[in-house]
Amino acid sequence: MKKAVILLMLLTIFSKVIGFLRDVTLAYFYGASGVSDAYLIALTVPVVLFGVVAKGISTGYIPMYSRIEQRLGQQGAIIFTNNLINVLLLFCAVLILSGIVFAEQIVIVFASGFEGATLELAVELTRITLFGILFTVFIRILSAYLNYQKLFAVPNLLGIPMSLTVIASIMLSAAREEPVLLAYGFTAGLALQWVILLIFSKFKKFIWRPVLNVKDQDLKNMLLLAGPVIIGSSVHQINKLVDRTLASQVAVGGVSALNYAHTLTNFVHGVFVISITTVMFPSVSKMASKGSMNQFRYTLHQSMTGVMMLTVPAAAGVLVLSEPIVRLLFGRGAFDSTAVMMTSGAFFFYAFGMVGTGLRVVLSQGFYALQDTRTPMINAAVSMGLNIVLNFMLAPLMGISGLALASSISALFCACLLFIQIRSRTGPLPYKLFIASLSKIISASAVMAAAAFMLYTYVLSGLSLMAALLITVGAGAVLYFSILLMLKEDVLLRGILQLKQKIKR
Structure with a gap:
C-alpha cells in the first residue's frame, strides 16, 4: 500500500503541476476579472448539478462492485457497470436540457452579484459546459473501475490532457478575444478524458454495451448506498455556492481570487490526501467486507497519520509564505497587486483547514467502506450549517479571507466529530x-x-x-x-x- 501511495503521489504531482499551469495561464490572460469570474461560474454549475450525484455513485460503486463480483463474477459486475452508466446517461440528458432552458436563472442563483455583460457571458458559457456532464458520467465510474483494478496511474494522469486542452483554449480565446472558446475547450478536455478511459478500460475487460435495466435490484441497492453520499456532497456544493455568491458580491474578481487560493490548497490536498485515500479505499473496503477489523483499524490509523505528516507542515509553510507563493505563481500579466493581495489572504486562511479537510476525507472513506454513508452525510450537514453561519459573520469583516477562514473552521470541527464517531463502528483506534x-x-x-x-x-x-x-x-x-x-x-x-x-x- 505504501509503495502504491508513493507512486501515486509522484504521478499526481506531475498531473497537478500541469493542472496548476492551467490556472496560471487563466490568471495571466484574464487575471481576476469579470471574464474569469463568468468562466469559473460556468465550470461550477455542472459540478453542482451533477457532481453531487457523481460523487455519491463513484463512492458507492467500489463496495457494490466488490460484492457483485463475489456473487456473480467479473462479467456480472461489468454488466452492472454498463447498466449504471446507461441509466445515468438518461438522467443526465434530462438534466442538461433543463439546465440549458433555465441557464440564466441558475447563474443568478450561483452568482447573485453578476449583472450586465458578465451575467450574459456566464449564461452563454454555462450552456456549453453543461454538455460535459455526459462525459463526466463515464469519467467518474470508469476511474473508480480502474482504481479497483489497481490501475491507479490512468485516472490520476487524466488531468494532463484535460489541462493541456484547456490551456490551449485559454490562449486561443485571449488571442481571438472570444471568451466563448473557454467553455468549448473545457468540454473538449472532458471528451478527451472519456476517450482515454474507454481505451484503458478495454484492457481491463470493460467494454461499453447498451445494457439498460432500471428495475435491477443491484442498481436499487447502489442508489440506496449512494443516496446519503449524494446528500452529503450536495451539502458541500451548497457551501461552495454560498462562498462564490458572497465572493461575487464582495468584489469584482472575488470569485476568481477565491478560486485561485482554493486551487493552491487543492494542490496539497490532491497530492497528499487523495493519493493516500485512493489507495486506501479499495483495501479497507475489502477488509470491511471480510470482517478484518484489526487490519481495518491499523490501515485507517496509518492513513490518518500519513495525511497529518504531510498536510500539517504544508499548512505551516503556507502560513509564513502565502504572499510570496501567490506572487511567484500568479503575479504576472493581468494578475495585478490587488489580485495578489486577495488571493494570498484567502490562501493564508485556507491553510488552517488543510488538516481538517484531509482527515475528513480519510474518515469519511472509512465509514463508506463500512457501508455507513449516513454518518458522513450528517457530518456534512453540520459542516454546511456552521460554514454558512460563519460566512455571513466573517465576510463583512474580512472579505474574501473571511470565506476561507469559515471553511477552515468548519472542516476542523467536523473532522473532530468524525474522529469521535468512528470509534463506535470500528472499536477503539x-x-x-x-x-x-x-x-x-x-x-x-x-x-x-x-x-x-x-x-x-x-x-x-x-x-x-x-x-x-x-x-x-x-x-x-x-x-x-x-x-x-x-x-x-x-x-x-x-x-x-x-x-x-x-x-x-
Whole structure:
C-alpha cells in the first residue's frame, strides 16, 4: 500500500503541476476579472448539478462492485457497470436540457452579484459546459473501475490532457478575444478524458454495451448506498455556492481570487490526501467486507497519520509564505497587486483547514467502506450549517479571507466529530499512538515554519523570488523530516525500514 501511495503521489504531482499551469495561464490572460469570474461560474454549475450525484455513485460503486463480483463474477459486475452508466446517461440528458432552458436563472442563483455583460457571458458559457456532464458520467465510474483494478496511474494522469486542452483554449480565446472558446475547450478536455478511459478500460475487460435495466435490484441497492453520499456532497456544493455568491458580491474578481487560493490548497490536498485515500479505499473496503477489523483499524490509523505528516507542515509553510507563493505563481500579466493581495489572504486562511479537510476525507472513506454513508452525510450537514453561519459573520469583516477562514473552521470541527464517531463502528483506534504522532508532527512543523520564515526574510532577501522560495522550501522539508527522525516518528520509521528492505532485495 505504501509503495502504491508513493507512486501515486509522484504521478499526481506531475498531473497537478500541469493542472496548476492551467490556472496560471487563466490568471495571466484574464487575471481576476469579470471574464474569469463568468468562466469559473460556468465550470461550477455542472459540478453542482451533477457532481453531487457523481460523487455519491463513484463512492458507492467500489463496495457494490466488490460484492457483485463475489456473487456473480467479473462479467456480472461489468454488466452492472454498463447498466449504471446507461441509466445515468438518461438522467443526465434530462438534466442538461433543463439546465440549458433555465441557464440564466441558475447563474443568478450561483452568482447573485453578476449583472450586465458578465451575467450574459456566464449564461452563454454555462450552456456549453453543461454538455460535459455526459462525459463526466463515464469519467467518474470508469476511474473508480480502474482504481479497483489497481490501475491507479490512468485516472490520476487524466488531468494532463484535460489541462493541456484547456490551456490551449485559454490562449486561443485571449488571442481571438472570444471568451466563448473557454467553455468549448473545457468540454473538449472532458471528451478527451472519456476517450482515454474507454481505451484503458478495454484492457481491463470493460467494454461499453447498451445494457439498460432500471428495475435491477443491484442498481436499487447502489442508489440506496449512494443516496446519503449524494446528500452529503450536495451539502458541500451548497457551501461552495454560498462562498462564490458572497465572493461575487464582495468584489469584482472575488470569485476568481477565491478560486485561485482554493486551487493552491487543492494542490496539497490532491497530492497528499487523495493519493493516500485512493489507495486506501479499495483495501479497507475489502477488509470491511471480510470482517478484518484489526487490519481495518491499523490501515485507517496509518492513513490518518500519513495525511497529518504531510498536510500539517504544508499548512505551516503556507502560513509564513502565502504572499510570496501567490506572487511567484500568479503575479504576472493581468494578475495585478490587488489580485495578489486577495488571493494570498484567502490562501493564508485556507491553510488552517488543510488538516481538517484531509482527515475528513480519510474518515469519511472509512465509514463508506463500512457501508455507513449516513454518518458522513450528517457530518456534512453540520459542516454546511456552521460554514454558512460563519460566512455571513466573517465576510463583512474580512472579505474574501473571511470565506476561507469559515471553511477552515468548519472542516476542523467536523473532522473532530468524525474522529469521535468512528470509534463506535470500528472499536477503539490506537488513540495514544495517534496523539503521540500528532504532537511530534506539530512540534516539527512549528520549528520548520519559524526557520523557513527567518531564512526567507533575513538570509535570502537578496536573491530572486523563485530562488529564495525554492531554497526555503527545500531546507524546510529537510529540517522537518530530520526532526521527525530524531523524535522517532513510528510511521516514518516504518516507511524508511520498508524502503531499505526493498533496496536490499
